[in-house]
Amino acid sequence: MDTPTPPVCDYEGSDYQHSFWDAGGRAYEDAVEAIALKRLLPPKGEFMLELGAGAGRNTNRYANYQRIALLDYSRTQLEQARGRLGASQRYLYVAADVYRLPFVDGRFDGATMIRTLHHMAEPALALSQVRRVMAPQGVFILEFANKRNIKAMLRYLVGGQDWSPYNPEPVEFAALNFDFHPKAVRGYLAAADFSIDRQLTVSHFRVGALKRVIPLPILVRLDALLQWTGALVQVTPSVFVRTCAIGRPGQRAEGRALFQCPACQTALPGADHNLTCEGCGRTWEYRDGIYDFRIKDA
16 A cells, blocks of 8 residues: 655646736746746756646746756646647656655756745655755755745734744645745755755745836846845745755766656656556556656555
């Protein structure tokens, strides 16, 4: 019997890209996140793992990487991403649970998790899986929703919310939607053998009134000027952290191995077809350019 993993937030069937980003009035957030990513990404890389890729909003921003694996739990999100990006050999589309990553150890020299950790009931477990599939010295860029932001502190001060933004424990403000304290996230990363290289604060002006009154280019420029303050204090709703995979020497994957069975961790040879595990007998589907490693009966 499969060992149960924490619950997963599933965007199956959602039009999230259109409703939240394209038509949701979030051009400011998208623009400042693009700036943060540009500042944190290394100048070049071989194989990037984009965790929580969704419909591929950020994928084109990883132009310095030779190949990109887009991972999301929702197959329909990956179908939308494939529709946007195409069937190029540069892209690998994988439906899987972040708590059971279907890749061999040390396969990726780069990874990102943007607007995804906030759906993790067990962030430390998720980050340990990310570290497992990272090569030594690989660059991992994490974005997290910050509970110790200015708006939360003000609401707490005037009695507008009952949870403290200063408590290091995560707050679940909606089902499978968490805000995290920066100190707690730093602890999760250290426990998973990631060292922090740089921190940027993002979305300093995420206030509806400001976005309606101040022209977008001005807001974006002001945010860009302030992002460096993340090295000193983190009080914005979004924080970007660039880390390096440390410890565990000699784990970089060799040869052509890519996938492993998420149920029993046996290496899976081959590609571009259904994959049958020699260890447990499961068959993992490959259909319309998307690998499906989700364990639905766990």
